[in-house]
Amino acid sequence: MESVGNIILYFIVAIAIIVFSVLTVTTRKILRSATYLLFVLFATAIIYFQMDYQFLGAVQIAVYAGGILVLFVFAIMLTQQPGKSAEALTSQRRCLGLVAALCGVALCGYGLFSYAGFAGKLLSSGVDINMEKIGQFLLSTDKYGYLLPFEAISVLLLACIIGGVVIARRR
Amino acid sequence: MPLNLAIVVVALPLFMFLFLGLVGVKMGRKITGVIGVLAMLVDTILAYGVALTYFFGSGEGQIVDGVRQAVVVANPAWLSFTDTLVVRMGVLVDPIAAMMLVVITTVSLMVHLYSLGYMSDHDGNAEKGFQRYYAFLALFTFSMLGLVVATNVFQIFVFFEMVGLSSYLLIGFYYSTPAANHANKKAFIVTRLADLFFLLGVMILSYYTKTFDFDQLVFGPTMSGSLETAQSAISTAGGATFLGCSVMAWALTFIFIGGAGKSAMYPLHIWLPDAMEGPTPVSALIHAATMVVAGVFLVARLFPLYVLVQGAMNIILVVGAFTAFYAAAIACTQSDIKRALAFSTISQIAFMMTSLAVSSNENSLIEIHEGYGLGYMASMFHLFTHAMFKALLFLCAGAIIHAVHSNENDKMHGLHKFMPITSICFLIGCLAIAGIPPFAGFFSKDEILVAAYHRGLGWGLWMSMVACMTAFYMFRIYYLIFFWKKHEVHDEHHAPKDQPWTMTLPLIILAAISCVAGFVPFHDLVTWDGHALHTSIDWTVAGSSIGVALVGICLATVMYRKENPLPERMANAMRGLWTASYKRFYMDELYQFITHKVIFQTICVPIAWFDRHIIDGFFNLLADATNSLSFGIRRLQSGSIQAYVYVYLLGALLLAAITMVCVLL
Amino acid sequence: MDLTLFMYLIPSLIMFGCGVYGFITRKNMIAIMISLELMLNSVDINFVVFNRYLFPGQMDGMFFSLFAIAIAAAETALALAIIINVFRIAKKVDINEITKLKF
Numbered sequence: 001m002e003s004v005g006n007i008i009l010y011f012i013v014a015i016a017i018i019v020f021s022v023l024t025v026t027t028r029k030i031l032r033s034a035t036y037l038l039f040v041l042f043a044t045a046i047i048y049f050q051m052d053y054q055f056l057g058a059v060q061i062a063v064y065a066g067g068i069l070v071l072f073v074f075a076i077m078l079t080q081q082p083g084k085s086a087e088a089l090t091s092q093r094r095c096l097g098l099v100a101a102l103c104g105v106a107l108c109g110y111g112l113f114s115y116a117g118f119a120g121k122l123l124s125s126g127v128d129i130n131m132e133k134i135g136q137f138l139l140s141t142d143k144y145g146y147l148l149p150f151e152a153i154s155v156l157l158l159a160c161i162i163g164g165v166v167i168a169r170r171r
Numbered sequence: 172m173p174l175n176l177a178i179v180v181v182a183l184p185l186f187m188f189l190f191l192g193l194v195g196v197k198m199g200r201k202i203t204g205v206i207g208v209l210a211m212l213v214d215t216i217l218a219y220g221v222a223l224t225y226f227f228g229s230g231e232g233q234i235v236d237g238v239r240q241a242v243v244v245a246n247p248a249w250l251s252f253t254d255t256l257v258v259r260m261g262v263l264v265d266p267i268a269a270m271m272l273v274v275i276t277t278v279s280l281m282v283h284l285y286s287l288g289y290m291s292d293h294d295g296n297a298e299k300g301f302q303r304y305y306a307f308l309a310l311f312t313f314s315m316l317g318l319v320v321a322t323n324v325f326q327i328f329v330f331f332e333m334v335g336l337s338s339y340l341l342i343g344f345y346y347s348t349p350a351a352n353h354a355n356k357k358a359f360i361v362t363r364l365a366d367l368f369f370l371l372g373v374m375i376l377s378y379y380t381k382t383f384d385f386d387q388l389v390f391g392p393t394m395s396g397s398l399e400t401a402q403s404a405i406s407t408a409g410g411a412t413f414l415g416c417s418v419m420a421w422a423l424t425f426i427f428i429g430g431a432g433k434s435a436m437y438p439l440h441i442w443l444p445d446a447m448e449g450p451t452p453v454s455a456l457i458h459a460a461t462m463v464v465a466g467v468f469l470v471a472r473l474f475p476l477y478v479l480v481q482g483a484m485n486i487i488l489v490v491g492a493f494t495a496f497y498a499a500a501i502a503c504t505q506s507d508i509k510r511a512l513a514f515s516t517i518s519q520i521a522f523m524m525t526s527l528a529v530s531s532n533e534n535s536l537i538e539i540h541e542g543y544g545l546g547y548m549a550s551m552f553h554l555f556t557h558a559m560f561k562a563l564l565f566l567c568a569g570a571i572i573h574a575v576h577s578n579e580n581d582k583m584h585g586l587h588k589f590m591p592i593t594s595i596c597f598l599i600g601c602l603a604i605a606g607i608p609p610f611a612g613f614f615s616k617d618e619i620l621v622a623a624y625h626r627g628l629g630w631g632l633w634m635s636m637v638a639c640m641t642a643f644y645m646f647r648i649y650y651l652i653f654f655w656k657k658h659e660v661h662d663e664h665h666a667p668k669d670q671p672w673t674m675t676l677p678l679i680i681l682a683a684i685s686c687v688a689g690f691v692p693f694h695d696l697v698t699w700d701g702h703a704l705h706t707s708i709d710w711t712v713a714g715s716s717i718g719v720a721l722v723g724i725c726l727a728t729v730m731y732r733k734e735n736p737l738p739e740r741m742a743n744a745m746r747g748l749w750t751a752s753y754k755r756f757y758m759d760e761l762y763q764f765i766t767h768k769v770i771f772q773t774i775c776v777p778i779a780w781f782d783r784h785i786i787d788g789f790f791n792l793l794a795d796a797t798n799s800l801s802f803g804i805r806r807l808q809s810g811s812i813q814a815y816v817y818v819y820l821l822g823a824l825l826l827a828a829i830t831m832v833c834v835l836l
Numbered sequence: 837m838d839l840t841l842f843m844y845l846i847p848s849l850i851m852f853g854c855g856v857y858g859f860i861t862r863k864n865m866i867a868i869m870i871s872l873e874l875m876l877n878s879v880d881i882n883f884v885v886f887n888r889y890l891f892p893g894q895m896d897g898m899f900f901s902l903f904a905i906a907i908a909a910a911e912t913a914l915a916l917a918i919i920i921n922v923f924r925i926a927k928k929v930d931i932n933e934i935t936k937l938k939f
Contacts, residue, residue, distance in 0.1 A: 010839055017847040021874060025858030030867055037870050040851065044877055047844065051888040053898050060880075063905050068873065068912050075866055075916040079923045089861055097861035100817055103824050105853035111831060112845055122838055124892045137895060146899050153906045160910035168917040170924075810935030813860050813868075820856065 009050065016043040028085040034072045041065045051123075055134050174228075177221045177244050177262050180272060181320055183214045184279075184313035188306050195302030204287045204297065207305040211276070211283045211312070218276040222269040226696050241265035243386065246322050258383060260329075261322035266697040267471055267551055271319035274558045275461050277684070279312045281677035282456040285566050288674035289452050289573055304344060308456070311337035315461050319468060323383035324373050324426075327469060331369065331433065334462045335362045341457060342449040351448040358442040365432020365439050372425030376476075379418055389475050416482060423476060423483040426469065434466025435517045436524060437494040441758055443517060447509040447578075451569030454509060459516045459565045460558035467523045467554055474527065474547055474699050484528050488626075491524030492633055497756070499640040503647065504742075504752040507578045508568050511648050512561070514755075515604070518641065519557050525634065526550035526619040529626035530699075545625065547699040549618030556611035556688045560603035563681035567597040570674050571652060574667035580651040585658035589667040594653045596678040601649045603685040605642035605720045608713075614689035617713045624712060631712075635719050642723030650731035844885040851878040865919045865929045869912060876908050 017040055024036040041064045048057035141147050187210045195203045225242070234240065246261030264272075286308070290298045298304075314333035321327040335358075343355035377383050428439075435443040446458045457463070470477060470487065477484050498517035505511040530546030570593045575582055587594045603610035606617070616638060624631030660666045669675055730738050742749040751757065851874055858871030880901040887897025923929050 007839065010843065014843070014847045018850050021847075021851040021854040024874060025854045025862070025867075025871055030864055033867055033870055037873060040874065041877065044881055047881060048884060051884055053884060053888070056884065056898055056901055059902060059905055063909050064873075064877075068909055071912060071916055072866065072870065075920060078920055079866065079929045086862075086864055086867070093861050096817060097857040100820050100824075100860050101853040101857035104820065104856050105849055107824055107827055107831070108852070109849055111827070112849070113842060122840065123889065129895065129898075134895070137899065144894065144896065149899075149903055153903055157906065157910055160913055164913045164917040167914065168920050812931060817860055820860075 006050065009046070013043045013046050013050075016040075028088070030076050030080055030086065031073070034069060034076060037072070038065055038069050041069065052129055055129070055131060174221060174224055174242055174264055175244055176217050177264050177272070177320060180214055180218045180221060180276070181262060181313065181316045183210060183217070184309045184316065187211075187309040188313055191302055191309060192306035195306060198302070200297035200301035201287075203302045203305055204283075204290075207309060208280070208283045208287065210309075211280045214312075215276040215280045218272040221264065222273045225264050225269040226266075239266065241268075241385075243322055244320075249326075255381065258325045259323055260326055262320045263322040263385065264320065267468065268319050270551060270555055270697050271468060272316065274555055275312065275315050275319065278456055278460040278558055278562045279308070279315075281562060281566065281681055282452045283308060285455075285569070285674050285677040286450070286452045288671045289569055290450065300344065304341075304450070307337055307340045307344070308453075311341065311457060311462070315465070318465060321385075321472075323385060324376065324388070324473070325383045327472070328366070328369060328373055328429075331366060331429065331465060331469075334457075334465060335359060335366065335433070338362075338446070338457050338462055341453040342446050344450055344453065345448070348448070354442075354445040354448040358446050361439055361442040362432045365429050368425040369429020369432075372422045372427075372429060375418055375422035375425065379422070385472065389473065417480070419476075420480045420482045423473065423480050424486055426473065427466075427483060427487055430466025430469040431490065431524075432466070433469075434463050434520045434524065436466065436490050436521060437497050438758065440494065440498065440517050441762055444510045444513045444755070447507075447513050451509065451565060451572060454513070455562045455565030455569065458513065459561040463516060463520055464523065464554050464558065467520060467527065467550065470524065470527050471547065471551060471699075474530075477527075478530070487524055488528035488630075491521045491526075491528055492630065493521075494518070495521035495525060495634065495637045496640075499637050499644065501752050501755050502644040503640065504749055506580055506753075508571070508580050508583075508648055508652065509565075509578050511644065512564055512568060515564075515641070515645065516561055518637065519553070519561065519604070522616070522619055522634070522637070523550040523553050523557070525630075526553065526622055529622045529630060544699050545618060546622035548694055548697055549615060549622050551697045552691075552693040553612075553615035553619055555691070555693070556603065556615045556685070559681055559688050560600045560611060560685040563596060563678060563685055564600040564604070566674070566678055566681065567593050567600060570670045570678065571667075573670055573674070580648070583652045583658070584655045585653070586667055587653040589658060590653075590669050592669045592675055593678065596682040597649060597653070599682045599685055601645040604645050605724060606638055606716055607720055607724075608717065609686070609689060611685045611688035613713075613717070615693075617716055618694075620716050621712050635716060638716055639719035639723045642720040643727050646724050646727035647731050650727060654732055656734040841885060841889045844881065848878040848881040848885070851875075851881070863930050863932055865922070865931050865934075866916070868931065869915055869919070873908065873912070876904060880904055 020036045020039040020043070024033050024040060027033050027036065041060060045057040045060040045065070048054075048060055137144060138146050138150050187207060191203055191207055198206075226239075242264045244262040244264060246259050246263075248257045249260040250258040252258075283305070286304065290301055290304060292298070311334060314330050314337050318327055318330035318334060321330060339355045339359045342358055343351050345351045373383075376388075380388060382388060430436075432439045443458060443463065447454050449458070477487070495518050498514045498521060502511050502514035502518060505514060526546045527550045528546070530544055530550075571583060571586060571590065572578055574590060575586070577583070599610065603612040606613045608614075620631060620634055620638065623634045658667070730741075754760075855871045855873075855875030855878065858874065859868055862868050862871060883897040883901045883904070885897075887894065891897075919929055922934060926934055928934075
């Protein structure tokens, strides 16, 4: 039996995610869209905290909400005239999107929810995931060690930095 | 000298072809020619050595039971299809091959030497394409040598094609003149058509006898002196018949058609007169002395098989006898000296064919009676002597043409004073071909007539008549060139004169050979079964043949020695006949009519229409359909990423749905 | 009342559907990128939730999410750089107008 606080928190988060997700893709002002995305990301971080993955939640806030979203905002400000909203969608376009999205949702939902193996699972308590453990896993070469992906990601990020500079540089 | 040198004899011209053809351009023209002549000289010496060794040596295995054996010097496999079906390329020396080696190399050497002068202008500068010319001459020599030393019938076929090719190349040597192009196309197409039959014949023959090799087809039976083996080979096919004739008769007739194409037998002779568009030495080598006798050689090579199939032999006899007369009749009226000589060649080759065909008759399959095989020997003998004197005549004609720059005899007349050496050599050639003793032609032609009389009185009389015509037309040409009336010299400086030594020397040598070649003891050396024939000159036949030859010569002398209106009057008296003969009895027009009007109109045009409209149309339709379809679906490549994503997503969903349905079911 | 696995999957699923919808309908390239982020985020949630509910002793799902966040950051940075570059050349970020790569 979960604590009531947790359940309430869950509902708040779930509703926030649903509402802001929809708003993100339906608003006609791009900067608002980015803002709603920020809320979705925060809500996601709360889910991570609820799952006892504090580190992941922190990363979510720091990298996603703090980093990526700032990039978006910068890009929007560089490319958009302020106050200008996108023109209304044609109904045909909207229909296409809706069909694709609903089909996808229906199919995935059916796939997920028809599998009975997930049904009765409850959150097991007493899982201790502290920073020390994560650090050891990340830099370990043992079984379940993630040193190689870690290094690969670091190289990828380096390449990305260089690539970003090269691409966006004024020639 | 070992017989193995025969390989070198064959290979040397091939090497010279490659050498002159590839390196010749880098060298001077004259040097190329000199190298070609020297190599040919070496080749000739080797060939003589091989022939002498073969005929007079007594090496191991050469003579068995008093019979000279065919020697296979080398016989490597060339194409092996199955264990039993192997096509070999080898070198075989037997009497006719050795004889042909001598003939080919001699004439070829003379032509090589002669061409040094002929292919140059009057200042001695070699013509353009000189190296190419010599390379092709070497190629031809190689092909012809390869043909005569063939160890199997397939090899003969291959080299048959190669001599046809080199003939094509050399006829078309002056490729910028349309006439030469037409002539070489004509020669190639006609002989190709004949070779198709040859190939059919080869296939039928080898299918039923299970072999290509002469060893088993021909020599086994002849050398052992009995026909049993060959008969068994034939009799395996004996049961099989097609259209009422035995398969073997068909095979041998087809092979003869192949030979008839190369040897210009009626009605496949039409290419030879046109082939005279090539340089005259080429005519002498290919279209008078060597290649055109390939057909005779082929029949001679398979002679033991032909003996067994009398039907095929009768066809050869009729075709040969008719062609001899037909060509002689045309030769009587031609004004172009090379064409006249060409028809003379056809007639003489027909003599050889006839001679082969009269060697046997219905009764002589097994029983050997006197005169049996005489025709074979006589044919080969005539082949030998004819090659020499016809090459001589052509080279003389070449010298004359080189001097007066025309082929027409009305541009010549009275050249005797200007070109005495050429005149005498030409006279010797004429006497030889007419059959006046002691010149070469007398002996061989006499043997042919004897063989013909053995076969039947009618054949003998017929051939005698043709011999008479031969004498007549040759002396007609001779008189029209060298006498008739005084030669009109327009320009003292450019008066015709005897040509330089490179051209005169071959004439003298060939004239000398024509004088003495008749005394070669052919009946001891070249017989179909290796046994020496004991013949003596039958003076009743010989006397009559000399008689008819003299009649022909006298007639020609009366008509053409000095300018007189007699020939004109006779031509007018028989205007129709004369014109028909002059127009070669309209054979070319007939071919033209058949090919253009009949075959083209009724067969080719509808087929071409079918090809253009149905076949091409079908593929055009395919192409057009593809094209328009592509244009239709290119809208899918819209450049809009979202459209791609949409399609991708739907595809992924579809796949997922399918998977799910499968799992559920 | 218990918080089951499904309860976390529902918002994630809806978030993903919104991402798809946005990706297909939006014209602005930056908005498309934002939709992409939504989809990535929902996947991250799924990783984490499955990891936590089904295999609480292990942390593979969490690390996948971690790396996915890192890669998403890299990808976004590059994509925005490209978009800015395109804007510099074409003076617009409307995906319909930038269709040079068609037939």
